[in-house]
Amino acid sequence: MVNRQFANAVHVMTSLALLKNKKTSDISLQMNSEQLAASANTNAVVIRRLICSLTHAGLIQTTRGKSGGVSLAKDPNDITLNDIYVALELSETISHSDKPVHKDCPTSCSMHQMMTAISEGADRALGKYLQSQKLSDLIKKIK
């Protein structure tokens, strides 16, 4: 199970995409970490960590200073859920086996390789789905 980080990141990106959609350059339409934390019902430290990862991935940009804040760095049409997922550097969907090998057991000797292949296949399947989900489509669902 992908942890709450992902849900919080989707929340942040959706909020920023809604702002971007207003098609204005008004700087007050940026949001700061406190506003994003209130919206996502979490604390600002969690949001600041997310902002760091999302900025590093080139998905958002930060304006410093008193009236500064965060805004999307790209058009919502050019951002997929997979971009957000990759930005967070979350662990694999299915954990591979990292246990010491029981050398007399053929299954044990092959498990690491087998589970790594399964884990990679699962990640590819999840990545493909997330790639198909654009931020621009998500915000159409906001009432």
Added chain:
Amino acid sequence: MVNRQFANAVHVMTSLALLKNKKTSDISLQMNSEQLAASANTNAVVIRRLICSLTHAGLIQTTRGKSGGVSLAKDPNDITLNDIYVALELSETISHSDKPVHKDCPTSCSMHQMMTAISEGADRALGKYLQSQKLSDLIKKIK
């Protein structure tokens, strides 16, 4: 991330499939929870819990008594990784948002529904991949 339960269950099912592949009705070719635990490098309590879930799902069967043990209930060709995944009743791949709603925020009001849809889509994508992986194919990779 799907926890180690899944890797342990794949280990158990692979071991039993290798036995089944020997095409003999020799009852000594069943395995008990201690043998499976030694092979999977975990403890017998963990294995007994898995045996319970896998039996309940109709994937394995148990013969009681001194020489009893566990064996596959189906042909490895008729068991997929998705059957094993479903048997364990693991939580969803991507957790949906279950936070209290911030009523003044449109994003917050739509997050539960949005994340539920994403979570279901991710589970369908993972399920489709796991459905394509047969136990009979996995055991071909055991050296």
